[in-house]
Amino acid sequence: GQQVMQIPQYQHVQEGEDFTTYCNSSTTLSNIQWYKQRPGGHPVFLIQLVKSGEVKKQKRLTFQFGEAKKNSSLHITATQTTDVGTYFCAGRIPGNQFYFGTGTSLTVIP
Amino acid sequence: DSGVTQTPKHLITATGQRVTLRCSPRSGDLSVYWYQQSLDQGLQFLIQYYNGEERAKGNILERFSAQQFPDLHSELNLSSLELGDSALYFCASSGLAGGAGELFFGEGSRLTVL
Numbered sequence A: 001g002q003q004v005m006q007i008p009q010y011q012h013v014q015e016g017e018d019f020t021t022y023c024n025s026s027t028t029l030s031n032i033q034w035y036k037q038r039p040g041g042h043p044v045f046l047i048q049l050v051k052s053g054e055v056k057k058q059k060r061l062t063f064q065f066g067e068a069k070k071n072s073s074l075h076i077t078a079t080q081t082t083d084v085g086t087y088f089c090a091g092r093i094p095g096n097q098f099y100f101g102t103g104t105s106l107t108v109i110p
Numbered sequence B: 001d002s003g004v005t006q007t008p009k010h011l012i013t014a015t016g017q018r019v020t021l022r023c024s025p026r027s028g029d030l031s032v033y034w035y036q037q038s039l040d041q042g043l044q045f046l047i048q049y050y051n052g053e054e055r056a057k058g059n060i061l062e063r064f065s066a067q068q069f070p071d072l073h074s075e076l077n078l079s080s081l082e083l084g085d086s087a088l089y090f091c092a093s094s095g096l097a098g099g100a101g102e103l104f105f106g107e108g109s110r111l112t113v114l
Helices: none
Strands: A004-009 A012-015 A019-025 A030-037 A043-049 A055-058 A063-064 A071-076 A086-093 A097-102 A104-109 B005-007 B008-015 B019-024 B031-037 B043-050 B055-056 B066-069 B074-078 B085-095 B109-113
Touching: A012 A019, A019 A086, A019 A104, A030 A071, A043 A055, A043 A063, A043 B066, A071 A086, A071 B005, A097 B043, B008 B019, B019 B085, B019 B109, B031 B074, B043 B066, B043 B074, B074 B085
Parallel strands: A012 A104, B008 B109
Antiparallel strands: A004 A019, A019 A071, A030 A043, A030 A086, A055 A063, A063 A071, A086 A097, A086 A104, B005 B019, B019 B074, B031 B043, B031 B085, B043 B055, B066 B074, B085 B109
């Protein structure tokens, strides 16, 4: 079945370092969403990307959607301890549901 | 606060038993989704309802069933429980039918099967 893969599964960074997580699909996606789940919490929507090659920024977070609409990335500049959590991408196949990636768990070391 | 309410927050039961998890979506949202999250795992899509009708089915076991009522709340029924069913079950709601919109997640129901 359809799978949306995310790498890495885990990432430990020193506070102030950058962080990137990548999301890949075997199928062209109509759009992709990103969610953040804090430890012990529930997923919270961050952003949705729709257009090929789209780039969106939210303060220190930069989201990209690949030209072929099969991959996406989330980059955090100068991580802070508040960035700790698991980041999920969720890719949508046209006419179908969102398939969540496996998630990347980010640990920020003060 | 996402506006999505799930009960109970925690549930401990024994193998072979049956439980019902309840979800009230955000006011005005017609779509309800159920997801299962096992320890250190991603979010496995179980099922979606839109305005009372089943819209999409994911990796939902035959022992599990769900429904959405006229007041739009939804229930997920898990029967003949096994140890492996222990997980966090999330409900999410959306205002759009086709799965295109932002999902608002509840805080989840943590099920422990002993």
